[in-house]
Amino acid sequence: MRALTNRATRTAALVGAAGLLLTACGADGTAPSASASPSATAAAPGSAASQAPAPGPFNDADVMFAQMMIPHHEQALEMAELADGRAEDAGVKKLVAAIERAQDPEIRTMRAWLEGWGRPESADHGSGHGSGHGSGHGMAGMMSEQDMKDLAAARGEEFDRAFAELMIAHHEGAVAMAKDERRNGVNPTARKLAEDVVRTQSAEVAELRRILGRL
Template identity: 80%
Template sequence: MRMRAFTNRATRTSALLGAVAATGLLLTACGAEDAAPSASATAAAPGAAASRAPAPGSFNDADVMFAQMMIPHHEQALEMAELARGRAEDAGVKKLVAAIERAQDPEIRRMRAWLKGWDRPESAGHAGGHGSGHGMAGMMSEQDMKDLAGARGEEFDRAFAELMIAHHEGAVTMAEEERRNGLDPAARKLADDVVRPQSAEITELRKILDRL
């Protein structure tokens, strides 16, 4: 009886050890399977990040020129908008000033990021500074900016409207050229975003002039 009991215990122990070993092998296999997707996902991450970066050949000279010219053009519009503080009187002018500031500052940041991603300088060296008016349609001269700064109330509103119409018309001209000749989808989209609202603002500015 003692021998049979010992044999039974040995058989149960052997079976238990076998089950433990099988479980260990199963867990090891599962662990390997779980690790595989993780390694794959880690390997895929750099590729996903690279897909968001500007790809070589995804832009052309027209895109670069558009950004290089539109940055100082937008900057001058923001300078004109800043002059409206404490000088503008017309509610329509004040509303357009707020719209210009809201739209154009973020657009400047985007264009600077593109030029950096494209490894191109922010300035092409042809603009001659914000107030020169050379090389870019609609840019104000230094004298235009001084005259605007010296105006107040209705005089300022009228001068601002007249100058901003010319400024917006210049921006629309450059944006339409980008839509015709540009390659980069984001730059072409920004050109659309310049043409539509600034064309509408030109219409509003003309209405303001009519009532002043």
């Protein structure tokens, strides 16, 4: 009788241990999921946080760079649109295509940054009168409404010359803003775009100067 009692006790103990093991592994015998751990709240690779348009820290300089470069790019696109039916020089037409190809996607990119950062697209960076966008402090190179009207009225070589002169000033303003971002910004993605602006628009300024030299 005592042997039976001891056997029953051992059996109960084994059943209890098996139940604890199943509880630890889950009903299907697999290991517990990471979500069960209180420490598994940090963003993992591939998470929404790591897929943000401009991941990492950002500061006021990054925000201002995007807020000001968006209208700056928009005006460059307005100037490029005027070339249709007005530009005559092949070099001007080629640069117009390059500006449209580069700056429209960059506008969408910077809008995504601001949305991801929870910041508005526009901010008061000074009053001015640059083609409806403002041209206050930090908005160097923005054209006035009269500049845009004069450009729209030009045709042929007159347009090509005016476009080159105005776009040189416009690009130089963008390069100055981008250099400010490189000095003062902290977001790696924003600083990379600023680097791209400095490189590409400086090269386009050099090409525009060569065009002016032959017109």
